[in-house]
Amino acid sequence: MENLDFLEKSNFRSLLEADGADRIQDKLVVIDVFLNTEEHITLEEMMRFLGEAGYDFDSGFVKHCLHRMVDLGFAQRKTFEGQPVRYEHRHLGRHHDHLVCTKCGKIAEFANEDIERLQVEVAASYGFHMLQHRMEIYGLCSNCCSERKPLIPLTMAKAGETVLVRDVAGCKHKQGRLASMGLRPGDRIEIINDTGGGRVILGLGSTRLAIGRGMANKIMVSPVKDNP
Numbered sequence: 557m558e559n560l561d562f563l564e565k566s567n568f569r570s571l572l573e574a575d576g577a578d579r580i581q582d583k584l585v586v587i588d589v590f591l592n593t594e595e596h597i598t599l600e601e602m603m604r605f606l607g608e609a610g611y612d613f614d615s616g617f618v619k620h621c622l623h624r625m626v627d628l629g630f631a632q633r634k635t636f637e638g639q640p641v642r643y644e645h646r647h648l649g650r651h652h653d654h655l656v657c658t659k660c661g662k663i664a665e666f667a668n669e670d671i672e673r674l675q676v677e678v679a680a681s682y683g684f685h686m687l688q689h690r691m692e693i694y695g696l697c698s699n700c701c702s703e704r705k706p707l708i709p710l711t712m713a714k715a716g717e718t719v720l721v722r723d724v725a726g727c728k729h730k731q732g733r734l735a736s737m738g739l740r741p742g743d744r745i746e747i748i749n750d751t752g753g754g755r756v757i758l759g760l761g762s763t764r765l766a767i768g769r770g771m772a773n774k775i776m777v778s779p780v781k782d783n784p
């Protein structure tokens with residue numbers, strides 16, 4: 557990617573020079589920081605990244621740079637429903653579409669040849685010659701989806717099942733209580749063995765934990781959809 561970024565940057569520089577633009581060095585800094593992220597970023601996030609890299613440009617200038625990048629074909633401006641304007645790379649000859657989480661705002665990219673072909677076919681069947689399209693799927697990402705699922709006590713999960721740790725019932729110092737067992741909220745654990753006897757054996761990453769039944773009854777978990 558680095559080599560490609562270098563080519564993009566020198567391409568941008570030569571177009572700016574041909575335009576007789578001013579502050580070319582500053583503009584190159586902005587495109588550099590922009591090319592270093594693979595995200596769909598807002599002006600505000602762009603300002604933060606520049607700040608972290610030690611640059612203090614005013615937001616009017618950065619906005620102007622982003623617009624020049626759009627005009628010259630290096631960036632694309634995206635407006636997803638319910639979100640501020642975002643910018644992403646424009647890779648020539650490559651196309652992708654988006655999945656947008658309406659809860660946490662997460663944006664994922666996908667490309668599917670069948671969908672692309674079908675869109676051209678549908679357009680053609682209405683006598684349209686398709687020039688461009690936007691395909692955005694709105695919904696809940698897998699994290700937000702699992703948050704919606706009902707919480708169950710750890711003892712109700714089955715051996716072989718993967719669950720997410722969510723909460724500890726009836727406990728004031730939940731985080732500390734979990735931490736004392738080597739767990740944190742959001743941990744993905746696998747139920748290895750629940751013999752119904754004294755303890756539940758869990759897999760967390762590459763370690764196994766044994767949790768007493770009384771405690772396991774208080775640990776609230778949510779099932780993970782993509783169980784193997």
Ligand SMILES: [Zn+2]
Pocket residue numbers: 651652653672689691
């Ligand atoms: Zn598409």
Ligand SMILES: [Zn+2]
Pocket residue numbers: 657658659660661662696697698699700701
């Ligand atoms: Zn989400």
Ligand SMILES: [Zn+2]
Pocket residue numbers: 596644652653654665
């Ligand atoms: Zn994208």
